[in-house]
Amino acid sequence: MFKFDIIIDEFPKDRELKTKRRKAARGVIFYQGKLLMVKTSMGDYKFPGGGIAKGEDGNLALKREIEEETGYTDVTVGPLLGQAFEQNSDIFYENIMFQMDSDYYLCFLNSLETKAQKLEGYESDLEFTPVFVSVGEAYESNRSLLDNKKGLVLECSNVKGMTVNEWAMRETTALKYLLESYVDKILPEIYVCGQMMKNADRSVLEVDDKAGHANFVTNYDKMIQGELKKRLLAVYPGALFIGEEDDSEASDSDIESDRFAFIVDPIDGTTNFMKDYRQSCISVGLTYGGELVAGVVYKPYSEEMICAEKGKGAFCNGKPIHVSNSDLDHALVSFGTAPYYEELRRKSFEKAEEFCARCIDVRRSGSAAIDLCNVAQGRVDLYFEYRICPWDIAAGSIIVTEAGGKISQTDGRPITLKEKCSILATNGITTMI
Numbered sequence: 001m002f003k004f005d006i007i008i009d010e011f012p013k014d015r016e017l018k019t020k021r022r023k024a025a026r027g028v029i030f031y032q033g034k035l036l037m038v039k040t041s042m043g044d045y046k047f048p049g050g051g052i053a054k055g056e057d058g059n060l061a062l063k064r065e066i067e068e069e070t071g072y073t074d075v076t077v078g079p080l081l082g083q084a085f086e087q088n089s090d091i092f093y094e095n096i097m098f099q100m101d102s103d104y105y106l107c108f109l110n111s112l113e114t115k116a117q118k119l120e121g122y123e124s125d126l127e128f129t130p131v132f133v134s135v136g137e138a139y140e141s142n143r144s145l146l147d148n149k150k151g152l153v154l155e156c157s158n159v160k161g162m163t164v165n166e167w168a169m170r171e172t173t174a175l176k177y178l179l180e181s182y183v184d185k186i187l188p189e190i191y192v193c194g195q196m197m198k199n200a201d202r203s204v205l206e207v208d209d210k211a212g213h214a215n216f217v218t219n220y221d222k223m224i225q226g227e228l229k230k231r232l233l234a235v236y237p238g239a240l241f242i243g244e245e246d247d248s249e250a251s252d253s254d255i256e257s258d259r260f261a262f263i264v265d266p267i268d269g270t271t272n273f274m275k276d277y278r279q280s281c282i283s284v285g286l287t288y289g290g291e292l293v294a295g296v297v298y299k300p301y302s303e304e305m306i307c308a309e310k311g312k313g314a315f316c317n318g319k320p321i322h323v324s325n326s327d328l329d330h331a332l333v334s335f336g337t338a339p340y341y342e343e344l345r346r347k348s349f350e351k352a353e354e355f356c357a358r359c360i361d362v363r364r365s366g367s368a369a370i371d372l373c374n375v376a377q378g379r380v381d382l383y384f385e386y387r388i389c390p391w392d393i394a395a396g397s398i399i400v401t402e403a404g405g406k407i408s409q410t411d412g413r414p415i416t417l418k419e420k421c422s423i424l425a426t427n428g429i430t431t432m433i
């Protein structure tokens with residue numbers, strides 16, 4: 001997830017300039033681990049996309065632009081990945097300040113179906129050519145062009161010899177974010193697996209019992225976990241994978257070793273999934289040396305991709321999220337019933353009753369990861385549960401802290417990802433009573 005500005009020219013103080021502001025949609029299009037980009041005759045790589053025309057929304061404009069610029073027709077437009085703003089003096093017109101907002105969407109090429117490209121103006125002058133390229137290769141190649149003193153020189157039919165470093169700067173910055181971010185590399189993989197949950201064929205649903213009261217696993221939990229494991233380890237070879245449905249190969253000390261570890265719940269809210277309650281998600285936490293560095297919760301039914309990286313804030317579909325500022329008297333409280341542990345039932349409901357009396361009301365969603373995201377998004381103000389597994393809370397915990405909230409056990413001790421523990425997530429203002 002990214003948000004950046006490229007300001008090449010400031011507004012001059014001595015004269016008035018007209019402003020031309022445009023909005024564009026661009027596609028970060030993944031296909032088998034590579035990006036589908038266009039390469040221009042200047043040698044730079046560009047994300048397919050462009051201006052949103054009157055009467056179009058971002059999604060429609062992007063599909064049209066991708067088809068025109070690359071010829072590829074079978075594309076799914078996913079969630080917003082990032083936003084860029086750029087400002088420069090218009091290269092085509094004098095006395096105009098050009099400003100553009102670009103929304104970058106995560107997209108997927110579903111098949112290699114194509115038709116002829118439809119290039120217009122500078123697109124055909126610059127011989128836009130579709131190419132599959134890795135994020136690293138595109139970044140390095142653009143970077144070295146920009147480092148070259150000559151820069152990118154435009155030789156179009158109506159403009160000759162102009163330097164157009166700005167668009168390459170925009171694309172190169174977006175590529176750098178993709179390259180450096182922990183989550184951007186794994187979002188496409190998580191998205192694809194989320195679609196498996198959303199499009200599950202319920203006629204083939206199989207449910208098995210697990211240890212504890214009403215604790216279930218479905219064939220989809222296992223299938224999605226298998227797919228996540230394959231895909232995430234392809235992005236981070238050598239990482240540990242600790243999944244809810246695994247007989248975990250990793251021991252506690254492994255998590256603390258100098259390695260990345262994925263802590264994954266393929267379907268958080270399994271009971272909801274079985275009942276088609278449509279409140280389930282994929283939860284992926286990423287640790288390094290035992291510390292959470294990133295988390296992604298993907299809610300396919302509401303198409304919300306929520307993620308956070310250590311020190312970089314928390315986002316939902318590319319937009320920053322923040323906890324609420326309600327105090328306890330004005331709080332909406334959610335709780336987990338610790339459903340598999342009968343001995344905790346009374347304690348959970350007694351505490352919920354106390355909150356119900358003191359606060360506005362209480363809620364029970366059936367997914368701890370969604371509860372944590374709700375705290376991060378300011379939709380609820382406090383969440384607690386008396387016993388919970390690491391995969392239910394790994395991703396959501398870093399999302400809450402990066403959104404400005406607080407995470408601990410219900411007695412105030414820090415949570416642990418090595419074993420089951422209790423959890424209290426708050427906006428930092430509300431507290432346990």
Ligand code: IPD
Nearest residue numbers: 267268269270336337366367368
């Ligand atoms: C469960 C959900 C539920 C919470 C349980 C979890 P699962 O995860 O997060 O809200 O109350 O403690 O185990 O079993 O659906 O992955």
